Amino acid sequence: MSEDLLSVKNLKTYFYTEYGVVKAVDGVGFSLNRGQTLAIVGESGCGKSVTALSLLKLIPMPPGKILEGEVLFEDENILEFSEKDLQTIRGNRIAMIFQDPTTSLNPVFTIGNQIMEAILTHQNISKKEARERTVKLLEMVDIPNAKDRLHDYPHQFSGGMKQRVMIAMALSCGPDILIADEPTTALDVTIQAQILELISELQKKFNSATILITHDLGIVAGLADKILVMYAGKPVEYADVNSIYYQPHHPYTLGLLKSVARLDKPREEELISIQGSPPSLIDVPTGCSFHPRCEFAMNICSKKVPESIEVESGHFSACHRVMDKDIFKRR
Amino acid sequence: MFAYTVRRLLHSIPVLILASLVVFILMQYAGDPLARLRLNPHVTPQDIERLEKEMGLDKPLWARYARWSGDFVRGDWGESMSHHRPVLELIVERMKNTLQLMSAALLFTFILAIPIGIYSAVRQYSKFDYAATFFSFLGFSMPIFWFGLILQMILGYYLTRALGFQLFYTASMYSVGKEYDLINRLQHLALPTITLSLAYIAGWSRYQRSSMLEVIRADYLRTAHAKGLSESKVILKHALRNALIPVITVIMLDMPALFGGAVITEYIFAWPGIGRLLHYGILNGDYFLVMGIVMVSAFLVIFFNLLADILYGFLDPRIAYK
Numbered sequence: 001m002s003e004d005l006l007s008v009k010n011l012k013t014y015f016y017t018e019y020g021v022v023k024a025v026d027g028v029g030f031s032l033n034r035g036q037t038l039a040i041v042g043e044s045g046c047g048k049s050v051t052a053l054s055l056l057k058l059i060p061m062p063p064g065k066i067l068e069g070e071v072l073f074e075d076e077n078i079l080e081f082s083e084k085d086l087q088t089i090r091g092n093r094i095a096m097i098f099q100d101p102t103t104s105l106n107p108v109f110t111i112g113n114q115i116m117e118a119i120l121t122h123q124n125i126s127k128k129e130a131r132e133r134t135v136k137l138l139e140m141v142d143i144p145n146a147k148d149r150l151h152d153y154p155h156q157f158s159g160g161m162k163q164r165v166m167i168a169m170a171l172s173c174g175p176d177i178l179i180a181d182e183p184t185t186a187l188d189v190t191i192q193a194q195i196l197e198l199i200s201e202l203q204k205k206f207n208s209a210t211i212l213i214t215h216d217l218g219i220v221a222g223l224a225d226k227i228l229v230m231y232a233g234k235p236v237e238y239a240d241v242n243s244i245y246y247q248p249h250h251p252y253t254l255g256l257l258k259s260v261a262r263l264d265k266p267r268e269e270e271l272i273s274i275q276g277s278p279p280s281l282i283d284v285p286t287g288c289s290f291h292p293r294c295e296f297a298m299n300i301c302s303k304k305v306p307e308s309i310e311v312e313s314g315h316f317s318a319c320h321r322v323m324d325k326d327i328f329k330r331r
Numbered sequence: 332m333f334a335y336t337v338r339r340l341l342h343s344i345p346v347l348i349l350a351s352l353v354v355f356i357l358m359q360y361a362g363d364p365l366a367r368l369r370l371n372p373h374v375t376p377q378d379i380e381r382l383e384k385e386m387g388l389d390k391p392l393w394a395r396y397a398r399w400s401g402d403f404v405r406g407d408w409g410e411s412m413s414h415h416r417p418v419l420e421l422i423v424e425r426m427k428n429t430l431q432l433m434s435a436a437l438l439f440t441f442i443l444a445i446p447i448g449i450y451s452a453v454r455q456y457s458k459f460d461y462a463a464t465f466f467s468f469l470g471f472s473m474p475i476f477w478f479g480l481i482l483q484m485i486l487g488y489y490l491t492r493a494l495g496f497q498l499f500y501t502a503s504m505y506s507v508g509k510e511y512d513l514i515n516r517l518q519h520l521a522l523p524t525i526t527l528s529l530a531y532i533a534g535w536s537r538y539q540r541s542s543m544l545e546v547i548r549a550d551y552l553r554t555a556h557a558k559g560l561s562e563s564k565v566i567l568k569h570a571l572r573n574a575l576i577p578v579i580t581v582i583m584l585d586m587p588a589l590f591g592g593a594v595i596t597e598y599i600f601a602w603p604g605i606g607r608l609l610h611y612g613i614l615n616g617d618y619f620l621v622m623g624i625v626m627v628s629a630f631l632v633i634f635f636n637l638l639a640d641i642l643y644g645f646l647d648p649r650i651a652y653k
């Protein structure tokens with residue numbers, strides 16, 4: 001296990017609000033190597049973003065608190081780092097891009113200023129060199145007239161262009177890991193593919209690892225090596241991408257897959273949605289938190305939390321009926 | 332930017348004309364400028380009649396306004412009846428002193444209120460935050476005249492008795508013969524500055540706090556943290572620049588009020604500024620003097636509004652002046 005670049009074990013992040021304890025991340029674990037892409041998939045509010053933010057301790061504390069777990073980055077537990085040591089990791093070795101590029105860039109500074117700032121914070125180079133590197137980065141993410149656009153403010157860019165700026169900023173120090181938190185959710189569908197392509201292309205170029213957070217299983221298929229499916233703060237299924245698409249072992253994953261439109265299936269086939277909506281993370285159902293929406297639920301599902309079982313080599317699922325192979329057959 | 336400024340300056344001309352008209356009409360009903368002379372047994376009715384003719388009081392309202400405004404534009408703001416000197420000359424002379432007090436108060440307020448506001452927001456619900464909240468409400472609710480008197484009593488009188496020498500002075504701008512002694516001037520400046528600043532320290536630190544709190548939750552601050560910037564850089568560069576935008580507006584719009592606050596403060600501390608001049612002018616029915624000072628404050632309101640808009644453009648690149 002120790003050759004993993006990043007290894008997360010039993011991560012628990014709770015928020016203490018006046019309405020109760022929000023168990024946003026409850027025992028998540030995964031591992032990641034160089035050149036790999038891990039996709040974290042789930043509905044809104046299932047704890048994907050909080051998982052990502054917890055990795056760099058970017059959770060507002062209070063009300064948030066990381067209760068348990070380890071985030072081993074090159075065998076060192078980041079969660080035990082001092083704030084100062086964390087700052088040398090953030091943006092330098094592990095960088096992040098966020099969901100909404102429009103609000104994620106500071107409106108009162110030029111984009112050149114914001115990218116150069118990241119470089120100058122972590123690297124001992126002159127302002128001139130930083131500026132040159134910034135121009136190269138902007139060219140790399142296909143921003144035309146990079147040299148002139150350095151002096152432009154975020155509001156002078158379109159949404160897609162802003163996300164490219166965010167990517168350039170995240171890659172400015174050549175990070176080992178890029179965390180992309182729903183990088184295309186706020187963008188036009190036509191732009192989405194371009195941005196995702198850019199991310200995977202640059203990943204190959206830098207030989208870095210990517211954590212891609214999304215609610216869209218459809219975009220994950222071509223990009224990810226591993227998939228972690230989350231539901232109500234808990235990991236429900238974790239496997240490599242082929243294994244999960246070929247044979248899901250959790251009813252929730254099955255539901256997600258059935259709800260994705262496919263070009264290789266007859267057009268008459270109905271898209272099936274998962275009934276109901278995800279539970280509040282304050283008041284999670286007893287037992288398996290998915291049981292109220294699960295079509296295969298049994299008595300035990302509402303009583304006992306299912307353990308994560310290795311169904312096949314490297315394929316984990318947390319479901320009481322995981323051995324009932326027939327029910328997970330994809331039509 | 333230049334064209335915008337010029338255009339805004341031109342826009343302010345009709346506003347000034349309207350303001351002058353309103354002030355002029357109100358002054359007409361504020362009382363008879365010759366009332367004092369009429370009560371004086373040594374002034375004959377013939378004298379009064381002559382004065383009325385001389386000052387144009389026998390003419391209709393519009394004619395009087397035309398004459399006054401014509402003179403005003405040419406720099407003849409009339410003669411003060413209580414000081415027997417040209418009004419413009421008096422105002423310029425006193426304005427220097429008022430500006431001294433106002434700038435001291437502005438500087439003092441700014442360097443206290445902004446850091447207090449920032450720290451309160453960054454450490455929200457801390458002891459410091461609660462203390463700042465408590466004192467700002469105290470500052471808000473304290474009347475200027477009362478607070479000034481209390482300061483004079485405690486820091487001027489009791490402290491002097493306890494120390495055996497005068498640390499703070501309670502009246503005038505400098506001791507006789509010490510006009511060029513900076514320390515002596517600061518000793519005189521301290522108490523009126525604190526008095527004048529109090530309410531504004533309370534107000535601006537509140538504004539700074541709430542605007543900072545709003546910015547602290549912004550996505551771009553999360554980005555700044557994720558870049559690996561230090562906490563101080565995140566707060567003092569990324570957050571402050573955004574949080575200052577609304578605060579600057581409030582500060583600029585408070586400027587004319589600060590000018591107004593100076594009237595009371597100057598009176599309490601015998602500060603020979605424009606506030607005391609106005610107070611004196613009103614009490615003595617000094618028609619032209621009051622008109623002149625009110626027009627100056629109308630100028631100030633318009634000037635600081637313009638300044639606020641221009642500063643806005645510097646602070647926020649999203650605002651374009653076309």
